[in-house]
Amino acid sequence: MSVIPAALATATGLGVAGAVAGLVLPQRGRGVVVGVVAAGVGVAGGTAGVAALGGSRWSAQVSGLLPLAGAYVEVDALSGLFMAVAGAVVAAVAVYGVGYVAGHGSHGAYGLGSRGAQAVLPLFALSLLLVPTAASVTTFLMLWEVMALTSLLLVLAEHRARPAVREAALWYAVMTHLGLVLLLVGFMVYAAQAGGETFTALRDGRAGMSPTVRGLVFVLTAMAFTSKAGLVPLHAWLPRAHPEAPSAVSALMSAAMVNLGIYGLLRVGFDLLGGGPAWWWLLVMAMGGLSAVYGILQAAMASDLKRLLAYSTSENMGLVVLGAGAAGLFAHAGNEELAGLALAAALLHVVNHSAFKALLFGAAGSVLRATGERNLDLLGGLRARMPVTAGLFAVGALGAVALPPGNGFISEWLLLQSMIHGLAVPGVTTASVLPLAVAVIALSAGLAAAVFVKALGVGFFARSRGAEAAAAKESPLLMRVGMGLLAALCAALALVPGLLGDGLERAVAAVGFSGTRPVSGGGLRVRLEEVSATLSPLWVVAALAVALGAVMATVQWAARRRQRRTQARLWDCGGGVPTPRMAYTATSFAEPLQRVFDDVLAPEQDVDVTPVRESAYLVERVRFRNRVPDRIEHRLYRPVLDVLAAAGQSARRLAGGSVHVYLGYGFFGLVTLLVVLVVGW
């Protein structure tokens, strides 16, 4: 098959051409050309991915491309799945991006539309597609770093508009490079022990390694990959970088880049290291479960729309990792069927999450572009002003809440099935961990419903609470088209997930599990030794549609029966006319949840009462402040940062400013070295 190399070559050529076009073209036309080229990159890369999912494999070796090591690439079904997802997202977001940067002086034009950002965008898109093809450590790290750097530059795109962008980019830069260092150390240990740095050599070398070294390699690389996927505890960059990046970039990062963390985890954990002892996977499951609950709780508290979506990414990646960990646990226990099912569920959730999260970030960008406002408390009433965006956001939100007929429901249902049936695996560990995992999935699904009801209801319904929201205009056509593509993808995934059946099966087989074909035809079918469960999304949707239709008809009928309707002012208890500011805000909507999870979230509340000067009993002003800080960040990062800062401060004493002292360091260092040499040898 020559589809894959041709498609990859096309994608690479287009990516480079797009970068050059972004650099040289003038403002007029730049966005269109770069957008079209980037969409081409996505289509070409996605084609390669689909071909790989279809069963073709391809590998090549270019010895001259990277010094010393040479570049190795290999595409199998697992790479293909992630490439196909990334390709689809890139293509749709590129179309969206053309609309986003259009128009002089618009919100998008100064940030993402700038020369630098437009030059980097195709390269970022290309790196997203190429990372899964790497088949040696050097190639992988090289592409990984290109992806990190280009995304960093894109996060910085709007640095002139807000100082917060710079801070977010700094966090991102530090944490992504911390991840790179972990990855580098892990791979170096692995390659040194295995005696080669191509993935083939690593696969062959794993048998001769001691369990301790394998465990070390796994923990190091898993920390790095989960950090990229935005999992607790190395998640702190995600809720900062995603909101501050231009929305098209947020969509790419959240729907395609974080996936590659999952890809790395699967590739190293299952494929290269060939699975491992139970504690590896328990660790991974713990991180996944923690992220799922913690992420969605923070999302519930967030009133910044994009921050909310970013935390929701953390939650979904947590669920995926939970599934991957369960797969490892089952494989360790020797039950390959269950392992295949759990992994298939996790991979399907990756696909679903990418579709709806790209759409949601796109819609959030549409709102941001129209109003300049991300704060849900100041939005509202957008359904009337931006009907298409509101509808598309609703589609995405439906996917995210894990209820039928959304696409997220399908993968979470599979995930739950694999966990519940996993109790068939004997052992105390599974008996205690799996029920907990089921509870985590259920809790996060419930909270996700609250989160997206908040985002949709407070952000788009009711009346506008801010002047910008009241004056919002619908976004340009191309943005709507881009989002429409993603919405169609969501709908397809929700209604006919069976289209993915074969590809999913091959991707699961690529890491060495025999799958059970959980998704096929028009339905979901879980077939294990003793149990079988089926679900047909089409029937669910049909039933829902019928029920909804019946309810609507009844309401209409009831409304028509009561003919007389009197118009009168609402009784306001004598308090004056209700204003939109009195409606539910995101903060007030989340308040009950905040109360329930008070001990976990530890919100900071501050009431400041200023009495009138003449009398202490008459209040002039009451100020109330409510903040929900990221507690893990507070507890975990603050001490580390403090220690580092203290070390830096005390090291300043070494640099007193006297030139003689500085020279003295060198002199005494040299003399000491020479003395040691003389005495030692």
Place this chain on the structure above:
Amino acid sequence: MSEGLFTQLLDLACGAFLLAAVVVLWRRELVAIVRLFALQGLALAAIALLLGLHEDRWDLIVVAAGIGALRAGLLPYLIRRALTALVADQEQGETRPYVRSEEVRETQPLVNVAASLLTAAALTLLAYAVARPLVELDPTPATRALPVGLAVVLIGFFVLVTRRRALAQVVGFLLLDNGITATAFLAASGVPLIVELGVSFDVLLAVLVLQLLTVRVREAFGTTYIDDLRELHD
């Protein structure tokens, strides 16, 4: 030239080379220090010349001439001009006449003269001890003299660390560089011509810049004690 004569002359030149560096530690007048530095440059040129004559290499003789011109002629001239500029500037200003004698003397080195000389002895010993394995590799007269070059490197570094006057520091830096050049000659009969040229221009440029800088520092702070430049850190 007979082998014995060559060895004796080479040892003489190396001795002069080392002695000049040690005496730099002893003298306080900057004028005298500069004169010593010029003498050392001559000794270095002599080393290169002797090696060139011994090995019948014309390029080494040319390099020797260049080194003599640069290190015994041009560089001392530049430093002395900076010194004159400092003094002349002082006489014109006449605001603080007492500074005049101060400015041309290294009055208060961080380590006093006696201790400096003892340290120089210790550093020379260290250089000999460190170079022993190198000498054993190929014991010719030139490599036997190799520790002298190392000793001058260390002494130059020591001058750099302990002297307070900016110009004394420039001389320390140049001693260090002389030591490196001598080591290169004694160990490997010199580096390729192009490298030697590069290094020479580098040194020349450094001295030119430092000369300017010294005069500016003197104008800005009224002194060339570099210890007064304590604000130059974060």
